[in-house]
Amino acid sequence: MKVVILIIFSLLLSGCGKTPKDDPKVEKVPNINIVEEQNDFTIENSDIEVYSDTTLNNLIKINNESIKIENLDEVIDTDELGSKDIDVIYEKDNKKYSYTFTVNVKDTEPPRLLSGVNRTVNVGNKGDICDVIIYGDNYTGDVKCEVSGNYDFNTVGSYKLKYKLSDSSNNTKEVNVTLNVVKPSSGGGGTSEPAKKTEFADILAKHKNDKTEVGIDVSKWQGDIDFNKVKNAGATFVMMRIGVQSSIGGSISIDQYFKQNIKKAKEAGLKVGVYLYTYASSVEDALNQVKWVVDTLDGEALDLPIAFDWENWSKWNSFKVSFHEINKIANTFMSEARNKGYEGMLYSSKNYLETIWTNKLEYPVWLAHYTSKTNYAGKYIIWQLCNNGRIDGINGDVDIDIMYN
Numbered sequence: 001m002k003v004v005i006l007i008i009f010s011l012l013l014s015g016c017g018k019t020p021k022d023d024p025k026v027e028k029v030p031n032i033n034i035v036e037e038q039n040d041f042t043i044e045n046s047d048i049e050v051y052s053d054t055t056l057n058n059l060i061k062i063n064n065e066s067i068k069i070e071n072l073d074e075v076i077d078t079d080e081l082g083s084k085d086i087d088v089i090y091e092k093d094n095k096k097y098s099y100t101f102t103v104n105v106k107d108t109e110p111p112r113l114l115s116g117v118n119r120t121v122n123v124g125n126k127g128d129i130c131d132v133i134i135y136g137d138n139y140t141g142d143v144k145c146e147v148s149g150n151y152d153f154n155t156v157g158s159y160k161l162k163y164k165l166s167d168s169s170n171n172t173k174e175v176n177v178t179l180n181v182v183k184p185s186s187g188g189g190g191t192s193e194p195a196k197k198t199e200f201a202d203i204l205a206k207h208k209n210d211k212t213e214v215g216i217d218v219s220k221w222q223g224d225i226d227f228n229k230v231k232n233a234g235a236t237f238v239m240m241r242i243g244v245q246s247s248i249g250g251s252i253s254i255d256q257y258f259k260q261n262i263k264k265a266k267e268a269g270l271k272v273g274v275y276l277y278t279y280a281s282s283v284e285d286a287l288n289q290v291k292w293v294v295d296t297l298d299g300e301a302l303d304l305p306i307a308f309d310w311e312n313w314s315k316w317n318s319f320k321v322s323f324h325e326i327n328k329i330a331n332t333f334m335s336e337a338r339n340k341g342y343e344g345m346l347y348s349s350k351n352y353l354e355t356i357w358t359n360k361l362e363y364p365v366w367l368a369h370y371t372s373k374t375n376y377a378g379k380y381i382i383w384q385l386c387n388n389g390r391i392d393g394i395n396g397d398v399d400i401d402i403m404y405n
Helices: 002-016 202-207 227-232 258-269 285-298 311-320 325-341 350-357
Strands: 031-037 041-043 046-051 060-062 082-092 094-107 118-122 144-146 159-167 171-184 212-218 235-246 252-254 271-277 304-310 344-349 365-366 382-390 397-403
Touching: 202 212, 202 285, 202 382, 202 397, 212 271, 227 258, 235 258, 235 285, 235 304, 235 397, 252 285, 258 271, 271 285, 271 344, 285 325, 304 325, 325 344, 344 350, 350 365
Parallel strands: 031 094, 046 094, 118 171, 212 235, 235 271, 271 304, 304 344, 344 365, 365 382
Antiparallel strands: 041 060, 082 094, 144 159, 159 171, 212 397, 235 252, 382 397
16 A cells, blocks of 8 residues: 555656756756746846847846856847747756746847938939838848839939838838939040059058068959069069859859969969959858859968958849848858868958948958058958059059058
8 A cells, every 4th residue: 555655646746847857948957946936036138139149147137146047148049039938047055946037039120221312323214213222131131112202213303202111020211312313424525634543562661561461452354464573563462353253143153364363373472362252142152152162272272261252232132131141141151161171251341341241250351441541440351452553563453452460
């Protein structure tokens, strides 16, 4: 009889409530007491912004200093909207406890305008009125655009319009835009002074020191290059275009001068890196494009990184990707380049480095900012300071770059 009673009592105990063994979320931590109520800390915020770097520490206030929360610095996954259960694992009086609460991941950021609000098109324009401005969203690539006000692409004039941009979370942004419809410029009519060029020797004298090198970046537009003359002029490195994608979803073709450029640049003793001009619009694109670059290099060693050159902002509305997604695409490209034994690098202008690219993984940055003294506050290892440079060995303009060692 005692045996039967003990067995029944044991079964009753095992069926009462939820034990740590029953909960897969706390299975890895032994001897946890699961609690449904506690006063040792307070949940101060249960709403989290999508894609934010939020930790448990951002959400709770500790009321009892004698407790120790083990996962206080745990980063919460905020990649998907909706409710999410969060476990707090803490120690009190030499016992472990688990408390579960629910957070709500939200998107509260409205769409953003990437262009100005004073826009000009030629009379007879056949484009969509929404594409007069450039806009996007942090969470969705499908932003709804509504335009109110009268305009006529076929009549020269200035039109006052109101744009309403809405994302999938019903966040909205309203923008007043002036649309100027003008006649195409005929050109000609008078003379003008030739544009001043930037001499490589002047940049070398101003920027070369023990911590810097001065170089150039080239593509087919520079034609046949005498890299020995480039080297003798004081350049120590060259970034060269390995290929270019034709369009969104288009094929990649090798730069027609790449093979001779890399051969001759190396023979001249220059350090070499490459860049791919890309229209990548998905992670799959990024992976395929790194494979194409590596296959094209065919084992060729590089002194400098493989740069992800994405700069098609005038066509941004057509890509239908979010700002988060384009960053993910760039990170995938650079990470995969590293996986293949090369370094990855992000190329961008100052404006988009400050407004779009987050570079959370802190890959090397190649900054494009055409000025005598950049005020970009972020980190970068190469600064492209002009596109009108002149150097012995190249007929015509070339970009000049400073590299920081």
